[in-house]
Amino acid sequence: MPAGNGRRRRWPLWAALVAVVLVLSCGVPAALLVGGFRDAGGGEPSPSASVTENPTTVAARQVAERIKAQLDKQSAALLGGDRAGFLEIAQPAAHKDLRGRYAALRALKVTRWEGHPSGLPTTAARPGEWRLPVEFRYCFVLPQCQTSPVVIETRWRDGAQPRLLALGRSKTSPYVVGRMNGQPGNLPWELSELVSAVGKRTMVATTPAYRHRLPGLLKRAEAAAKVADSYTATGAAPDRYRIFYAGPKEWKRWYGGEQPSWGAGYAINVGGGHYEIVLGPESFEYGPYLDELLRHELAHAASLPEKDYTDESTWWLTEGLAEQAGADGRPVRRYEGLAETRRLVRGDWNGKLDTLSPDHDTSDERVAGSYGIAYLAVRYLVDRFGEERVLAFVKAVVHDLRIPRQTSEEIFDEKWADLHKACVAYIRSAVR
Known part of the structure; x- marks a missing residue:
């Protein structure tokens, strides 16, 4: 891939996704159907007209509420720097994975972290276990940023305080609220140990093997951000440009790893108005061209819409x-x-x-x-x-x-x- 030749890839495109849920009920007494569910006297609907909720749905909602309480505890622990509290909601088998995510998120200066059940849980193969997609919303560096969402599959053991059994990784999926073409898979903080450096306009991150490149990358990214800030189509520049340098292994794994052979970097929409920049393994070999690559990709982050187009x-x-x-x-x-x-x-x-x-x-x-x-x-x-x-x-x-x-x-x-x-x-x- 010669320096200066085609080096960008197309980015995932998001738009609004609208879901319509049809709720069907049956067994309603005939008298209640007269006059649009009014009572026999023609007055307002009788309280007895309400349809009894399915017991399975009631149970699932109660499980979701208990899981939400656990997610709130975990969020507070993460933001408070309490690793033991972050792990506490999970069974020991899930601790290794959670330790990695905790360390990576703290390295990225996480400032907001919220977990919400995305729908209702469904029963798993074993009695007392539930599967539940969870939408996590997060910010890095700035506490007041617009949060980025990611939906991840989870598995829980029920109880007064449910226990997390497994936390999946984000997958490329078209079924994420607010995104027509889905979410990117395998975010860096789900897969890798990370280190970062923060400037006035940018955050740069990579794996520990390339820690030595962060000071120089941060300086060049800050210079590129001054140019990119003037390319905002709406007048509002990103709160922070997020830039990740990928080694050869990470280039094939982060965000699904489906890069064209001619790519050297790309900007990818992670929601909440944020585009994250990924620089490929060879980008540091380009010398001065790395500055051009940074200006190019940061200009994408500044100029592209919050919801993508196709x-x-x-x-x-x-x-x-x-x-x-x-x-x-x-x-x-x-x-x-x-x-x-x-x-x-x-x-x-x-x-x-x-x-x-x-x-x-x-x-x-x-x-x-x-x-x-x-x-x-x-x-x-x-x-x-x-x-x-x-x-x-x-x-x-x-x-x-x-x-x-x-x-x-x-x-x-x-x-x-x-x-x-x-x-x-x-x-x-x-x-x-």
Whole structure:
């Protein structure tokens, strides 16, 4: 994977998920059906009209309430630095896993941690045991941040104070409230021992084997954050940029590990308005290019919407904006992927911006050329209209899901067909 060639991957995309629950009841006395469940005298509904709740549902709800009390105790222990209290709610067989998570979360400066039953528990294979998905919400570094959610499967032994038997790991799943395309699997703090360093705008973390890289990474991340902060489409910059450096093993495991061969880093939505940045194992070998990579990925975290979208036709806009941040004002002639861009433009590119998005198995050279075309398109818009109007265009298209031809005249005072033609002409002239 040559430095400077296509090095990003697409990120998971979230949107709202709406669940509809139909509750069916039967055996209602016929008299209660007259007049819309009113009593025989035509007055208000009688208290006797309420349907008795299923005993199994009642029992499950009571179990969930007892589990919630245990989760509250565990949360207080984690935030209070009480490892023994964090482990106390669990059976000894679960302690090893919990010790690892406790240490990793404390290393990441966890400031909020809340566990809530996600639905009702269901009976497990053994009598007295229950399975329950739990939604955990958390913040790092800042106590008042918007929490990020993750849903994890758990197993409990019932009692006056239920005991945690097993805590799963987050899985890539489409069935998470508030996310159409699910949640990322296997978060770093679920899998790895971690160390971190915190600056004014960023938190950087990695495994102990790469602890020596944290001071330099933090300095470079803080510099990149100053650039990325100016790329917010809504005017609100992230409270802290979260950056994880992955070794070879972690690169294949964190967040599901499904990275394209040409990727060197990515930004992934973890909910609550937070995108976490992952730098690949080879990123430190890129020298000065690591600074460009950081600016690119942090610009994603600053400019992308809280809830993702699924339209790859705007890939050119989101990646072009991030490339613009990465270039940080350098002349076009010094753009690192210009040679690959020239070959693609002179080759079989169809002249359309909305078909640039590469696949996981796209060649490195074509990926680099696609990023270059996206960069030149956004560079043209910025040079002609200024960053403020371009960011307004990003908000309209990426955040508000309006197609370019609906908003181009409003923002740029020009029809999109004419502006697209001008962008393509500029791109072709820039690579002559």
